[in-house]
Amino acid sequence: MAELPVGRGPVHITLHMGPKLAKPVPAEVAEALLSAQITATAGERSGFQLAFDLTKNGLISRTLLPQGFFDPKTRLIVTVTVRGTPEVLFDGLVVRQEVGASNQPGHSTLTVTGEDLSLLMDLEERTDRYPNLPPSQRVLAILRRYSDYGIRPDVYTEKVSQPPHQDLRVHYQTSTDLQYINELARANGYTFYLEPGPNPGQSSARWGPEVRLGIRQHALNVNMDANSTVDQLTFAYDGTAREEPQARWQDPGTRQSTLLPQPPISPLRPPLGKRPTPALKRRTLSGTAKHQREQAEAELLARAAVSADVVSGSGSLDVNRHGYILQPRQLVGVRGSGRTYDGDYFVKSVTHILRQGSFQQNFTLSREGLEARSAYVRP
Numbered sequence: 001m002a003e004l005p006v007g008r009g010p011v012h013i014t015l016h017m018g019p020k021l022a023k024p025v026p027a028e029v030a031e032a033l034l035s036a037q038i039t040a041t042a043g044e045r046s047g048f049q050l051a052f053d054l055t056k057n058g059l060i061s062r063t064l065l066p067q068g069f070f071d072p073k074t075r076l077i078v079t080v081t082v083r084g085t086p087e088v089l090f091d092g093l094v095v096r097q098e099v100g101a102s103n104q105p106g107h108s109t110l111t112v113t114g115e116d117l118s119l120l121m122d123l124e125e126r127t128d129r130y131p132n133l134p135p136s137q138r139v140l141a142i143l144r145r146y147s148d149y150g151i152r153p154d155v156y157t158e159k160v161s162q163p164p165h166q167d168l169r170v171h172y173q174t175s176t177d178l179q180y181i182n183e184l185a186r187a188n189g190y191t192f193y194l195e196p197g198p199n200p201g202q203s204s205a206r207w208g209p210e211v212r213l214g215i216r217q218h219a220l221n222v223n224m225d226a227n228s229t230v231d232q233l234t235f236a237y238d239g240t241a242r243e244e245p246q247a248r249w250q251d252p253g254t255r256q257s258t259l260l261p262q263p264p265i266s267p268l269r270p271p272l273g274k275r276p277t278p279a280l281k282r283r284t285l286s287g288t289a290k291h292q293r294e295q296a297e298a299e300l301l302a303r304a305a306v307s308a309d310v311v312s313g314s315g316s317l318d319v320n321r322h323g324y325i326l327q328p329r330q331l332v333g334v335r336g337s338g339r340t341y342d343g344d345y346f347v348k349s350v351t352h353i354l355r356q357g358s359f360q361q362n363f364t365l366s367r368e369g370l371e372a373r374s375a376y377v378r379p
Helices: 027-032 059-064 117-122 135-149 177-187 293-306
Strands: 011-018 033-041 047-053 075-082 085-100 109-116 128-130 151-155 171-173 191-196 203-208 217-221 230-237 243-246 248-250 257-259 273-276 281-284 311-318 331-335 343-355 358-367 369-372
Touching: 011 027, 011 033, 027 033, 027 047, 027 059, 047 075, 047 085, 085 117, 085 191, 109 117, 117 135, 117 177, 117 191, 128 135, 135 151, 135 177, 135 203, 177 191, 177 203, 177 293, 217 230, 243 293, 248 293, 343 369
Parallel strands: 151 203, 217 331, 243 281
Antiparallel strands: 011 075, 033 047, 033 343, 047 109, 075 085, 085 109, 128 171, 191 203, 230 311, 248 257, 273 369, 311 358, 331 343, 343 358
């Protein structure tokens, strides 16, 4: 959907709500929607906030609100359509409602706040054991519990293979499903998030490396006169953010401890910048000596990769002016900001802000180095 130009056309929002199987909301509810704000960030749970006009004798205040139509754990799906092209922006659960009553007619509002479907995985602590299963197989076993919500696993094998040894250790889960999945992701330098769509009621659950390869989205142009699609972009280079982790491993047979070699981070962070940035900090990882060697190597790689993104950017755009919906957790090119900061970036987060006749996006970008790797950036 991101490849389809949206042009200059009207923006329509479609809402589906329900206890598990969400259905289109009554027309009066859709007409009462005042604004929607949806945030999607790499490595974090997505969230939304919707505001409705709470007319005194309207359907919402008279019937739906008292009957629990907007109560917590109600499923809510937001789809935006621009010039006939639908895009599912959010699929999640209501967690909070607020009513603002006013003496002035037309100023009373209902605001509902929610989080994506990964909230379901964070509601109950569980004790479970996974004998002879590597991390990715454990994640698959957990995600199968949520197929009723249309969640499809998108799970990748670890970059550092960690064959299980049941005779030495059986892996236990003593936390919520989401906490355990995130713990396994962090230990392998991976990220976990739900991507809504492509159709309402469907989501993919990605457990794997960030998407830093493949086709770039259409470039963000700044300082390019009539070709500019972004009003302003701000960049920063934080020299203290990158770390060089150190890890030791102890051979259980000889009791001899060795310092593990520094791994290349390119399997998790393919370089986006031409000029690498140095690590100014050195940190020693704790607890790796007693792990299996493969597990200690995976943690060392993960820590080195996660701290690598020292270059960041932020800005905002009008979707109609840009011509495309900027997608989070994918790659995008930047043009017009100068030799140091032009080039490809990972889209770390996007906040969609929709009001009547307006579709704005605030975004943040990141990468590990300076200068574009190629003289050509996809327009």
